[in-house]
Amino acid sequence: MIISILLSTLGVIFVAQPSFIFSKISNIPETNISSGHYKRLIGILIALYAAIGMAIMVISNKHLLSKYKTKESLIMFIFEFVILHILVANVLFRYNFFIDKMQLFINDFFNWRYLCASSICLLHIPGFILVQKGVKLEHPSIFTILQSSGIIWSILLQNIFSSVKSNFLSLLGSILVLTSILIITGFKFINEKKDQKQSVQACSIE
Structure with a gap:
């Protein structure tokens, strides 16, 4: 288990490639790295918070x-109820529905890109259902x-659909x-096999 955690952590570091570790091989110019340092720091903190929140x-x-056998x-x-209210509050805060921002609201939401993105986001619903099943x-x-x-x-999806490889x-x-x-999968499989053998031996002794 410890080896798996270490490998997973190293894998995340290699994928993310933070600039303070991989600055020499980064394709981003130094001026852009220095100017976006605080934004990257905020992004890292948000990602850590999201990881902790997901674990909780x-x-x-x-x-x-x-x-508690909760449904x-x-x-x-x-x-979904909480997410909906957060999104509605974000829209109200950003656009305020004033006259000068109504056109911006229409341009942002009533276009084919937004409709395609919304349709793809619907895949989150069956994913969340499977999360509940997996947790159980x-x-x-x-x-x-x-x-x-x-x-x-x-x-994989980045290399297929994005220009950034x-x-x-x-x-x-x-x-x-x-x-x-x-x-982890192999360790879990071996432990289950051992438990099955022990249960069979215990039943045969009885």
């Missing part, structure tokens, strides 16, 4: 589903580490993350 969400959902539909409804069936720590496989899918370190980081997932 997995543990709390596991607790609600296993101990999965109720958890999903509360989550698996241990929170293993589920959280396995979720890091999203890095691999992100790099991944370098060697990004691919190496993806391999490390995949290796950590395989180690």
Whole structure:
């Protein structure tokens, strides 16, 4: 488990490639790096907060589903209800629906790009349903580490649909993350086989 965590952490570092570690091989000019230093720092802090929040969400959902037998539909409804209100508040704060910003609101929301993005975001709904199922069936720590496989899918989609291609370190980081997932899966499989053998032996002795 510790080896998997270390490999996953190294993989994330190689994929993210923070400028204070990989400044010599970064393709970004130094002026852009220095000017965007605070923005990158804020982005890193937000990412860390999101990771901690996701871990807390997995543990709390596991607790609600296993101990209190809370309905999965109720958890999903509360989550989507909160997200909807946050998005509406963000729109009201940004546009204020004044006369001078109504045209900006129309241009941003009533176009084919926004409709395509909204349609793609609907894929989040079945994904969240599967998250609830996975949390209910698996241990929170293993589920959280396995979720890091999203890095691999992100790099794959980036190389397919984006003009920015991944370098060697990004691919190496993806391999490390995949290796950590395989180690966890194999470790889990071996433990389950041992438990099955012990249970069979105990039943035969009785």
